[in-house]
Every structure is written in structure tokens, then in C-alpha cells.
Amino acid sequence: MKYRNRVAVVTGAGSGIGRALTIALAADGARVAASDIDAAGLAATSAACAPGSVATYHLDVADRAAVRAHAEQVRADLGPASMLFNNAGVDLMAEIESMEPADLDWLFGINFGGVVNGTTAFLPQLIEAGSADRPARLINLSSAFGLIAVPAQGAYCASKFAVRGLTETLRQEMIMNDRPVTVHCVHPGVVKTNFGKNMRTSAEDAEVARTLFDKAALTTPERTARTILRGVDRGKARILVGPDGRIAAALPRLLGVSYTTLLARGSRVTSRRRTANPPSVEERNPL
Ligand SMILES: NC(=O)c1ccc[n+]([C@@H]2O[C@H](COP(=O)([O-])OP(=O)(O)OC[C@H]3O[C@@H](n4cnc5c(N)ncnc54)[C@H](O)[C@@H]3O)[C@@H](O)[C@H]2O)c1
Incomplete structure (x- = not known):
């Protein structure tokens, strides 16, 4: 019971990574405050615990x-939080040339605004609950796309780079000010969740974009939750999830900003192939 007497707050707990984190934390003794905008998803998460x-x-x-x-x-229901997972997030697939500014605002409000709101609202409780022996934990979900930028994900990449900037700054401030709070930034590659289905897209064929997202997923949410919790236990500042998460961290280290030219060329080839060979009916409707 590793998390006994821990109050763990998880946002976006009604699906995917947030659900898997909630289940793992509850199984290991934490009292979890699980939140979401999706009441049905949240009820299903709670029923699994x-x-x-x-x-x-x-x-x-x-x-x-x-x-x-x-x-x-x-605080009133469970006591001061000692773990916070700012996990809720959404995606937008749109090239910047054709992006609706309102869609970017919507995404930023959730992906970056949500992390700012959660961090500032709960930080006093985390400082209060943490101690030198048992520090409180603050975990922000960025993405592999918070380490590298890719085409048609401009708003999402910008929001996840922003989450990384905020998180890495906060980590330094907690150390500098001797606060009993460790801070962790998570960078998953593509994980098999409802993320692709919930994505907003201006692409001509939204269904194809979502199918491709699902096909690219290399990691399960359960495995992702295990990797996150292990990384937090080990005090890792940057938690990479999946082979694609590790590749995203290595690319800019190896190539500098030239990785952008490489990815742009790769994306051009892929999109030409897709135009020449559109996905079959089975690929569009994998279920
Ligand atoms: N799935 C991936 O491939 C992947 C990769 C890298 C990072 N991430 C990040 O992981 C986090 C979790 O994503 P997931 O893959 O589990 O997706 P998901 O769509 O399965 O779950 C996200 C949850 O967030 C909730 N949510 C959306 N908007 C909200 C809002 N305004 N307030 C509260 N809750 C809201 C949704 O209802 C949903 O339950 C996100 O921050 C995402 O950016 C996901």
C-alpha cells in the first residue's frame, strides 16, 4: 500500500490515462479525488475501483x-492533496494556415489553462501535505509533442511545450525555495485511449485521421500509468513513455532543429502515399 494516507487528485479521470492512474492509485491505498467533464466516464472509472x-x-x-x-x-472532503496529476487534455488536428483561432483558444484553455489552474489551486495544499521524508508530488501531462513539433499539431504542440516550460520552472522554484514538493513532466508517445476519437479536426476526412491515430498507438493506458508512477517514485524530472516518447526526446538532441526538416519530408511522403492509396473501408472502420 505505497500510497496509504495519500490524497491524490486526478483530472480527466473519466477515460484513458487518467482512468488508469486512478485505478492504480486507488489499488495502492490512495484516496483519489477523480474529476472530469464526462460524468458517465467518471462513473465507470469509479466503478472499477x-x-x-x-x-x-x-x-x-x-x-x-x-x-x-x-x-x-x-480539502474539506478528503484533507489536503499530496499528489496532483494535471492530466485532462484534448487534441486538435489542423494545419496552422487553416486553423480556426477559436479552436486554438479552446485547446489552450484546457491543455495549458487547465494545468495552470490545477497547479495554482492545489500548490498550497501540496506544500502543506509534503514533508522532507514524504514529499508531495505534482505531475503534469505534457506529451512527446512537448519535446518535438510535428505537422498539423501546431496548437497541441504549442500547449504541450508550454506545459513543459511551466513544469520545469516550477521544479526549479520548489528546489530553490526548499518546498517539500517534487515536480514531474510526463511525455508519452501515442497511447491507445479515446484521445483520437475526442480530437477536433479540420482535416477533410476526420475518420481517417482518427483511425491513423489509433494505428500509431504503441502503449496502453495501464502501462502508461505504471511508467508514470514508477518515474514519480524514482523522482524523475522527465518521464518518457513508450519507444516513441524516447525517440521524441532523442531527436532534437541528435539533430538540433534540423529534425523539423526530416519530419516535414517524412510527412510529405506519407501524405502522398495516403492520397495514392486511400485507406480501405476496413481501415476506416476497424471495429
Ligand atoms: N493518448 C495519447 O496518445 C497521448 C499522448 C501524449 C499525451 N497525452 C496526454 O495525456 C492526457 C490524457 O489523455 P488520454 O490519452 O487519456 O485521452 P482521453 O481522451 O482518453 O482522456 C482525456 C479525458 O480528459 C477529459 N477532459 C477533456 N476536456 C476536459 C475539461 N475541459 N475538463 C476536464 N476534463 C476534460 C475527457 O472527458 C477525458 O475523459 C492528455 O493531457 C493528453 O494530451 C495523450
Whole structure:
């Protein structure tokens, strides 16, 4: 029971990585405050955990006042949080030339605004709950695309680079100010969750884009949760998930910014092949 007496806060807990984190934390003794905008998904997560181990909250992480009120509610219900997973996130597939600015605002409000809101609302509780022997943990979900930029993911990459910048700054400030809080930035490659299905896209064929996303997934959410929790236990500042997460970290180290030319050429070839050989009906409807 590694997380006994821990109050763990997980946003976006109604699906995918957030659900797998909630289940793993609850199984190992934590009392989990699980939140999402999707009530049905959240209920399913709670049902997969032992009775009484998870408290559920309807929450839009982009709503700053609601996140502040949520932090107070969690403290009242469970006590001060000692683990925070800022996990809720969304995707937008659109080239910058044709991107709707309103879509970028929507994505930034959740992916970056949500992390800022969660971090600032819960930081006082984490500082209060942590100690030198048992530090509190703050974990922010960035992405492999917070390490490298790729075509048609401009808004998403920008938001996840921003999460990395905020997280790496906060880590330094916690160390500098002797705060009992360790800070971790997570960079998964493509994980098989509902992320592709929930994506907004201006691509001509949204279904094909989502199918390709699912096909690219190399890691399960359960494996991702295990990698995250192991990385946190070991105090790792940067937690890479999956072979594609590790490749994303290596590319700019090996090639500098020239990796962008390489990826652009690769994407051009792939998109030409796709135009010449459009996916079959089976590929469009894998189920
Ligand atoms: N799946 C991947 O390939 C992948 C790769 C790298 C990073 N990530 C990141 O991991 C995190 C979790 O994604 P996932 O793959 O589990 O996706 P998912 O779509 O399966 O789950 C995301 C959850 O966030 C919730 N959510 C969306 N908007 C919200 C809002 N405004 N407020 C509260 N909850 C909201 C959704 O309802 C959903 O339950 C995201 O931050 C994502 O960017 C995912």
C-alpha cells in the first residue's frame, strides 16, 4: 500500500490515462479525488475501483473559479492533496494556415489553462501535505509533442511545450525555495485511449485521421500509468513513455532543429502515399 494516507487528485479521470492512474492509485491505498467533464466516464472509472477509494467531481479544468472551488471541496472532503496529476487534455488536428483561432483558444484553455489552474489551486495544499521524508508530488501531462513539433499539431504542440516550460520552472522554484514538493513532466508517445476519437479536426476526412491515430498507438493506458508512477517514485524530472516518447526526446538532441526538416519530408511522403492509396473501408472502420 505505497500510497496509504495519500490524497491524490486526478483530472480527466473519466477515460484513458487518467482512468488508469486512478485505478492504480486507488489499488495502492490512495484516496483519489477523480474529476472530469464526462460524468458517465467518471462513473465507470469509479466503478472499477474499490468502494470508498474514489471521490468523483464534475469539473471543467478550463474554468479557473471552478478549479479553485474544487480544491477547497477536496480539502474539506478528503484533507489536503499530496499528489496532483494535471492530466485532462484534448487534441486538435489542423494545419496552422487553416486553423480556426477559436479552436486554438479552446485547446489552450484546457491543455495549458487547465494545468495552470490545477497547479495554482492545489500548490498550497501540496506544500502543506509534503514533508522532507514524504514529499508531495505534482505531475503534469505534457506529451512527446512537448519535446518535438510535428505537422498539423501546431496548437497541441504549442500547449504541450508550454506545459513543459511551466513544469520545469516550477521544479526549479520548489528546489530553490526548499518546498517539500517534487515536480514531474510526463511525455508519452501515442497511447491507445479515446484521445483520437475526442480530437477536433479540420482535416477533410476526420475518420481517417482518427483511425491513423489509433494505428500509431504503441502503449496502453495501464502501462502508461505504471511508467508514470514508477518515474514519480524514482523522482524523475522527465518521464518518457513508450519507444516513441524516447525517440521524441532523442531527436532534437541528435539533430538540433534540423529534425523539423526530416519530419516535414517524412510527412510529405506519407501524405502522398495516403492520397495514392486511400485507406480501405476496413481501415476506416476497424471495429
Ligand atoms: N493518448 C495519447 O496518445 C497521448 C499522448 C501524449 C499525451 N497525452 C496526454 O495525456 C492526457 C490524457 O489523455 P488520454 O490519452 O487519456 O485521452 P482521453 O481522451 O482518453 O482522456 C482525456 C479525458 O480528459 C477529459 N477532459 C477533456 N476536456 C476536459 C475539461 N475541459 N475538463 C476536464 N476534463 C476534460 C475527457 O472527458 C477525458 O475523459 C492528455 O493531457 C493528453 O494530451 C495523450
